[in-house]
Amino acid sequence: MRKLRNIFNLGVKELRSLSRDPIMIFLIVFSFTFSVYTKATSMPESLNKVAIAVVDDDHSKLSKRIIDALYPPYFLPPVMITENQMDARMDAGVDTFSLHIPSGFERDVLAGRDVAIQLNVDATRMSQAFTGGGYIQSIVNSEITEYLQGYRAKTAMPVELTLRARFNPELNNGWFASVMEIINSITLLAIVLTGAALIREREHGTVEHLLVMPVTPFEIMISKVWSMGMVVLLSSFFSLTVVVQSLLGVPIEGSLVLFFSGVTLNVFAATSLGIFLGTIARSMPQFGLLMFMVLLPLQILSGAMTPFESMPKPVQLIMQLAPNTHFVSMAQAILYRGADFSIVWPQLLSLCVIGIVLFSLSLAWFRNSLGKMI
Incomplete structure (x- = not known):
């Protein structure tokens, strides 16, 4: 004791x-x-309220779908700019991403031609640059795929991958x-x-x-x-x-x-x-x-x-x-x-x-x- x-x-x-x-x-x-x-x-390591600007030279339904898919909380509302403004805004650090959709983009996609979209990335913002590039690529591919299904016959994929996030479903x-x-x-x-x-x-x-x-x-x-x-x-x-x-x-x-x-x-x-x-x-x-x-x-x-x-x-x-x-x-x-x-x-x-x-x-x-x- x-x-x-x-x-x-x-x-x-x-x-x-x-x-x-x-x-x-x-x-x-x-x-x-x-x-x-x-x-x-x-x-946060995930993408959150990232500044993005878009140069839309196509003004088509497909380009509008892509722009509308860049929504919060991942991105701030996209700022519509011209091609002449793109480099200056990137140099000034105003935008983290600048997406340039060229003229005739929708026409070439429907015709099955190879199409290039330019994405400028401010890589000094490391975490957002790495994560955001993949997000934007996934968004563009998804919107193009869904858009084409309205014009072409649907092709059934032999394997469908279903993703389920365990323990942290919101990621x-x-x-x-x-x-x-x-x-x-x-x-x-x-x-x-x-x-x-x-x-x-x-x-x-x-x-x-x-x-x-x-x-x-x-x-x-x-x-x-x-x-x-x-x-x-x-x-x-x-x-x-x-x-x-x-x-x-x-x-x-x-x-x-x-x-x-x-x-x-x-x-x-x-x-x-x-x-x-x-x-x-x-x-x-x-x-x-x-x-x-x-x-x-x-x-x-x-x-x-x-x-x-x-x-x-x-x-x-x-x-x-x-x-x-x-x-x-x-x-x-x-x-x-x-x-x-x-x-x-x-x-x-x-x-x-x-x-x-x-x-x-x-x-x-x-x-x-x-x-x-x-």
């Missing part, structure tokens, strides 16, 4: 210390609210981005809060006070783990339920209880890693540099940004040792696909084992560093 009381009191001390740190409070609030919202809405990038931002923020804050708490005590000289108290390194470490972990858990719960589900309207398929069970295991591993980094670093700038070396590979190579299966095999094998990899896989399975315990238990078990190993290594290193200070 004395150990539990010490762990509780030390954890409360950490929470009080955190409450007096406005920078950390701002980081927590920003990471789980504004950052999640802007990630989901400000920079809305915001659904993916908002949830993944929470997943990344959970690991980020768990490492930063515990590492910064340890360094803050070293810089303020309170570590020496702890050494003369009847507490063990285990009690000191586990108090930081539970207190900072609780902050991350409560913040992520608020972000997922209020910001993601209520404000952004993103549907969550799986069990929140199962998801936050996985969050707890991941936070346990991440806070242990944070203490390990905080023990190595002697100042906050050093800790920041270590975070760059550790956190970026964890996020980039965990499958949060690109599919894990597309990475080289050696990278996949190495990243199996990182808690982030299993946490991202588990979170995506539960929140996107509604997976239950029978599907995600391998990831939960991996998180538990990795967390115990990281905690044991961090405790040994922490105990050794405290021994040198005595």
Whole structure:
């Protein structure tokens, strides 16, 4: 009971210390609210309200069909311009796409002749340039095909491809981005809060006070783990339920209880890693540099940004040792696909084992560093 009381009191001390740190409070609030919202809405990878201009020299029914198909929200209403204006508007950055439909276009299409349509693309707008070119090509081909069916006999295709989008039927990038931002923020804050708490005590000289108290390194470490972990858990719960589900309207398929069970295991591993980094670093700038070396590979190579299966095999094998990899896989399975315990238990078990190993290594290193200070 004395150990539990010490762990509780030390954890409360950490929470009080955190409450007096406005920078950390701002980081927590920003990471789980504004950052999640802007990630989901400000920079969508899909085409959204792109400026397009059209030079229609044909003025036919077919050209009008193509122009009418360039509708919001993918494109802004097309601006009708002349051929002389096309290059000048593109040079000034007014238009991302300029579509030139030549004279006699409908006549040549009905006659079965080869027809060329010119599409100018401002490739400095990378994401829109790559995505929009394919969209416009698909729209033009679709409208031509439907138009020709009214003039030629229909030809039955031997195979019909039916596309069904699972788990994200709207193909809305915001659904993916908002949830993944929470997943990344959970690991980020768990490492930063515990590492910064340890360094803050070293810089303020309170570590020496702890050494003369009847507490063990285990009690000191586990108090930081539970207190900072609780902050991350409560913040992520608020972000997922209020910001993601209520404000952004993103549907969550799986069990929140199962998801936050996985969050707890991941936070346990991440806070242990944070203490390990905080023990190595002697100042906050050093800790920041270590975070760059550790956190970026964890996020980039965990499958949060690109599919894990597309990475080289050696990278996949190495990243199996990182808690982030299993946490991202588990979170995506539960929140996107509604997976239950029978599907995600391998990831939960991996998180538990990795967390115990990281905690044991961090405790040994922490105990050794405290021994040198005595």
